Amino acid sequence: MEIKVALPKGRLLGETAALLRRAGWGLIGYHERARFYHTKSRRFPNLSAKVFHEKDIPIQVAIGNYDLGICGSDWIEELLAKYPSSGLLKEGNLGYGEGALYMAASRSEGAATVEEMRAKPGIVRIASEYPNLAESFALNLRLRRFSIFPLWGAAEVYPPESADLALAFSTAEELLQYGLAPVSKILSVSAFLIANRNSWESKDMGEVMASLQDVLISESVPRKLAKEKYPSSTTAPRMPEIQYLSEEPAEDIVQLALPDGHQQSPTLHLLSKAGIHIDDYPSAAGNRRPTTDLSGVTIKVIRPQDMPLQVANGNFDLAITGRDWLMEHLYQFPSSPVTELLDLKLGKVKIVAVVSKDLSVADVHGLRQLNAERAVPLRVASEYINIADKYARDNHLGLYRVVPTWGASEAFLPEDADLLIENTQTGRTIARHNLKIIDTLFASTAWLIGSSNRISSSIKRERIKSIIETLRRAVEEL
Amino acid sequence: MRVQRCKGTRDLSPEEMTRFRLIEGVFRDCCLKWGYREVRTPTLEYLHLFTSTGTLTPGRLDKVYSFLDWDGWSGERVVLRPDGTIPVARLYIDSMEGEGLAKLFYVANVFIFEATGKKTRERWQCGAELIGAGSPLTDVELVMLALEILKRLKLEGIELRLSHAGLIRASLAKLGLSPEEQTTIFDRILDGDTEALAKVKFRRPKLKETLPSLLDLKGKSPGFLRNLKAQLSQDLPELQPHIDDFINLTELLEALGCDYQIDIASGRGFEYYTGVIFQLFRGEEKIGGGGRYDALIPLMGGKDIPASGFALYLDRLMSLVKPEALAKPLAQRILVRAQPAAVKEGFSTADYLREAGYVAEFYLGTQEQADFEWTLAVKSKQPLFILTDQVKRRRFEAQTIKEVLAVLREKGGDKGSVA
Numbered sequence: 001m002e003i004k005v006a007l008p009k010g011r012l013l014g015e016t017a018a019l020l021r022r023a024g025w026g027l028i029g030y031h032e033r034a035r036f037y038h039t040k041s042r043r044f045p046n047l048s049a050k051v052f053h054e055k056d057i058p059i060q061v062a063i064g065n066y067d068l069g070i071c072g073s074d075w076i077e078e079l080l081a082k083y084p085s086s087g088l089l090k091e092g093n094l095g096y097g098e099g100a101l102y103m104a105a106s107r108s109e110g111a112a113t114v115e116e117m118r119a120k121p122g123i124v125r126i127a128s129e130y131p132n133l134a135e136s137f138a139l140n141l142r143l144r145r146f147s148i149f150p151l152w153g154a155a156e157v158y159p160p161e162s163a164d165l166a167l168a169f170s171t172a173e174e175l176l177q178y179g180l181a182p183v184s185k186i187l188s189v190s191a192f193l194i195a196n197r198n199s200w201e202s203k204d205m206g207e208v209m210a211s212l213q214d215v216l217i218s219e220s221v222p223r224k225l226a227k228e229k230y231p232s233s234t235t236a237p238r239m240p241e242i243q244y245l246s247e248e249p250a251e252d253i254v255q256l257a258l259p260d261g262h263q264q265s266p267t268l269h270l271l272s273k274a275g276i277h278i279d280d281y282p283s284a285a286g287n288r289r290p291t292t293d294l295s296g297v298t299i300k301v302i303r304p305q306d307m308p309l310q311v312a313n314g315n316f317d318l319a320i321t322g323r324d325w326l327m328e329h330l331y332q333f334p335s336s337p338v339t340e341l342l343d344l345k346l347g348k349v350k351i352v353a354v355v356s357k358d359l360s361v362a363d364v365h366g367l368r369q370l371n372a373e374r375a376v377p378l379r380v381a382s383e384y385i386n387i388a389d390k391y392a393r394d395n396h397l398g399l400y401r402v403v404p405t406w407g408a409s410e411a412f413l414p415e416d417a418d419l420l421i422e423n424t425q426t427g428r429t430i431a432r433h434n435l436k437i438i439d440t441l442f443a444s445t446a447w448l449i450g451s452s453n454r455i456s457s458s459i460k461r462e463r464i465k466s467i468i469e470t471l472r473r474a475v476e477e478l
Numbered sequence: 479m480r481v482q483r484c485k486g487t488r489d490l491s492p493e494e495m496t497r498f499r500l501i502e503g504v505f506r507d508c509c510l511k512w513g514y515r516e517v518r519t520p521t522l523e524y525l526h527l528f529t530s531t532g533t534l535t536p537g538r539l540d541k542v543y544s545f546l547d548w549d550g551w552s553g554e555r556v557v558l559r560p561d562g563t564i565p566v567a568r569l570y571i572d573s574m575e576g577e578g579l580a581k582l583f584y585v586a587n588v589f590i591f592e593a594t595g596k597k598t599r600e601r602w603q604c605g606a607e608l609i610g611a612g613s614p615l616t617d618v619e620l621v622m623l624a625l626e627i628l629k630r631l632k633l634e635g636i637e638l639r640l641s642h643a644g645l646i647r648a649s650l651a652k653l654g655l656s657p658e659e660q661t662t663i664f665d666r667i668l669d670g671d672t673e674a675l676a677k678v679k680f681r682r683p684k685l686k687e688t689l690p691s692l693l694d695l696k697g698k699s700p701g702f703l704r705n706l707k708a709q710l711s712q713d714l715p716e717l718q719p720h721i722d723d724f725i726n727l728t729e730l731l732e733a734l735g736c737d738y739q740i741d742i743a744s745g746r747g748f749e750y751y752t753g754v755i756f757q758l759f760r761g762e763e764k765i766g767g768g769g770r771y772d773a774l775i776p777l778m779g780g781k782d783i784p785a786s787g788f789a790l791y792l793d794r795l796m797s798l799v800k801p802e803a804l805a806k807p808l809a810q811r812i813l814v815r816a817q818p819a820a821v822k823e824g825f826s827t828a829d830y831l832r833e834a835g836y837v838a839e840f841y842l843g844t845q846e847q848a849d850f851e852w853t854l855a856v857k858s859k860q861p862l863f864i865l866t867d868q869v870k871r872r873r874f875e876a877q878t879i880k881e882v883l884a885v886l887r888e889k890g891g892d893k894g895s896v897a
Contacts, residue, residue: 084593085593123552123554125553136540138529139529139536139539139540140536142529142530142531142536142661143529144526144529144530145526145529145554146526146529146553146554147552147553147554148553149553150553309551312551312552313551313552313553329551332546332548332551333546333548333549333550333551334548335548335549336549336551
């Protein structure tokens with residue numbers, strides 16, 4: 001009987017590969033530079049493994065696409081916080097990849113405590129990649145009123161202006177560097193082996209489990225976690241405070257969000273063309289608060305995926321993000337005040353519907369017919385869950401399920417999904433994975449976005465207008 | 479692919495709806511006669527209505543159906559109503575605060591997640607709230623109203639169990655626990671953990687002598703409480719007002735000849751309770767409960783207004799109530815078969831019969847004649863009406879609808895009454 005294993009890339013890849021090497025799995029091509037996601041075991045011929053973003057692994061194991069998985073306990077608890085009855089079993093702590101999830105507040109606002117958060121009038125805003133854990137924290141703390149901003153990343157840069165609290169994977173020392181102080185430690189994190197409940201009850205995985213048990217026992221990893229110590233906010237060494245533009249009233253200052261990741265260099269190119277100088281962007285040291293010579297403008301570097309929601313909430317006035325992420329936001333919240341201000345004509349991609357080449361379907365009509373004859377739901381995998389959901393709805397795909405993914409979605413076809421909603425520049429990655437495009441949803445480039453809500457400060461309105469005009473001229477020149 | 483019902487939901491069949499409406503009808507009738515007025519609140523409410531300390535316990539909040547609405551980009555969630563009382567309190571603050579006393583009732587569904595899907599996640603409640611009055615008499619009125627409804631539903635063997643949230647809170651405050659710990663244990667008691675108190679009471683050996691007798695308290699008379707009061711008066715004066723309140727209530731119940739059982743540790747209920755908690759059982763099944771919640775309206779931003787209320791669990795009552803015991807005999811059913819040329823006359827005849835109190839169904843080609851007491855053929859030629867008694871196999875001819883009605887009245891008396 002085949003045993004399927006989901007393995008992590010990223011943070012846990014090195015140590016997981018080393019563990020499985022010691023366990024004698026003989027995995028082919030599971031290393032940092034691997035180009036493909038599938039791997040086989042030389043020792044266990046019936047074992048096959050696939051490499052995922054760590055965050056995808058608990059979901060894939062819980063829904064039964066994989067029998068076993070290895071990932072950080074943070075993502076396991078994030079899933080279980082919302083779905084405690086899911087078919088996920090924690091089989092053991094693997095003793096590496098350690099860290100912690102902290103609920104943290106800005107140090108510039110003075111040390112925050114749990115009691116202060118509870119007593120805070122108005123809404124407590126919590127930004128996190130772990131929205132389910134953030135929600136249970138807020139509920140258990142009996143916060144009177146709270147908002148959760150789900151994020152793709154960079155939670156540490158949100159407090160104090162864009163959120164009151166950030167729930168982030170970090171160390172106490174790193175938090176200090178970000179200008180944050182821990183309010184509460186939510187969870188000690190380490191790598192875990194997990195199993196699907198049905199597989200655990202019905203499949204013979206004894207040999208595979210024994211190979212791991214051997215490694216763990218022979219190394220006699222002390223299972224007891226050291227009691228975490230973190231400097232309490234009162235005794236911690238004072239770090240240099242983050243400098244805010246204090247000479248100007250806050251309501252006049254334009255909050256600008258710039259993208260991290262691969263959008264950085266084309267964005268920087270456009271900005272310098274426009275004569276806007278930004279210091280330390282992209283930042284080698286991971287600084288997310290670069291400075292600019294534009295007067296009355298504060299910059300934060302965040303994930304482009306998170307920008308529309310942040311602009312909708314008034315945390316930023318302007319942001320540079322892809323139209324794909326704007327549409328994703330507007331499909332979820334049709335009455336959102338976020339609006340397109342200027343097409344920057346950068347980083348053009350197409351949003352496409354993709355299926356396996358082996359599927360005898362030429363277009364979405366064919367897919368609809370195929371799905372009508374099947375007894376099981378169509379699995380639609382995408383980073384864009386709202387775009388994917390709307391596409392399936394609008395095209396009457398009938399019984400379907402959207403499987404959220406966090407990157408490298410092409411690895412999901414054909415075993416773990418039937419349809420993919422994905423962006424592509426050249427289509428080469430899609431072809432390389434033996435996939436084909438059956439539909440194009442829309443084209444997407446980088447846009448300057450803003451809010452249609454009225455801005456009361458006339459100084460700020462003028463500043464925004466001037467930035468838009470400066471960028472417009474630069475786009476025309478390019 | 480088979481069409482599926484959503485996990486954890488139930489359909490109510492015509493037979494079940496008959497029971498549902500009977501119970502609802504008795505409930506509404508009683509409430510109206512006691513001077514209560516009906517309200518209906520929306521299915522959707524903001525989550526933050528239910529999150530503060532003093533509303534729902536975290537154990538209940540974990541089972542709430544919450545989601546982001548189409549305009550929920552601020553991250554604030556909405557919920558499918560998880561409780562009947564809090565929305566009514568919100569409604570009162572919203573639009574009725576100026577009225578002072580408000581006696582309100584509702585029949586509403588509440589949504590509570592249940593992991594196995596074997597119990598229903600959508601439950602129906604008949605609830606009454608008495609807002610703006612704070613005496614033990616008000617609590618007694620609610621108890622008596624609930625008991626009258628159950629009596630009129632012909633349910634016997636109802637057991638009334640009493641506890642007191644104020645007494646529990648004041649006792650917990652004496653145990654040397656932090657406010658968080660007190661809330662946690664209070665919540666565990668309310669969520670039905672009867673061992674919760676037993677686990678903590680020995681942490682302060684000094685109170686070992688007095689508190690257990692209070693917390694394990696079970697009895698059936700106010701005298702029992704009075705003895706306790708005497709016992710505690712020196713050590714725990716803080717408990718006095720709650721014991722007095724409790725004694726007043728039990729004395730009133732005693733005077734009304736109402737049986738009850740005091741069981742402090744089984745105070746299952748809501749975190750918003752501040753005074754007496756009452757629970758209604760039939761055998762081991764809880765069929766309703768209520769209590770005083772004086773702090774809820776000020777906590778939600780309203781004035782300092784006392785309130786108490788109760789709810790009966792409709793789903794459970796439906797399985798207990800026997801409709802035969804309650805139902806008036808059903809109206810006689812007549813199947814009206816019109817010839818194609820007499821369709822217009824057929825419809826007007828059926829209307830006439832309905833006006834006269836009969837159930838008149840138009841023949842659609844599929845009904846079984848045997849399911850009806852009577853069939854009535856409507857024709858375009860003489861005789862215009864042929865009435866057939868399906869039970870006694872008798873046939874009557876008539877020229878006018880009045881004659882038909884006369885036959886029905888004369889010959890149909892032995893088949894149950896006209897509605």
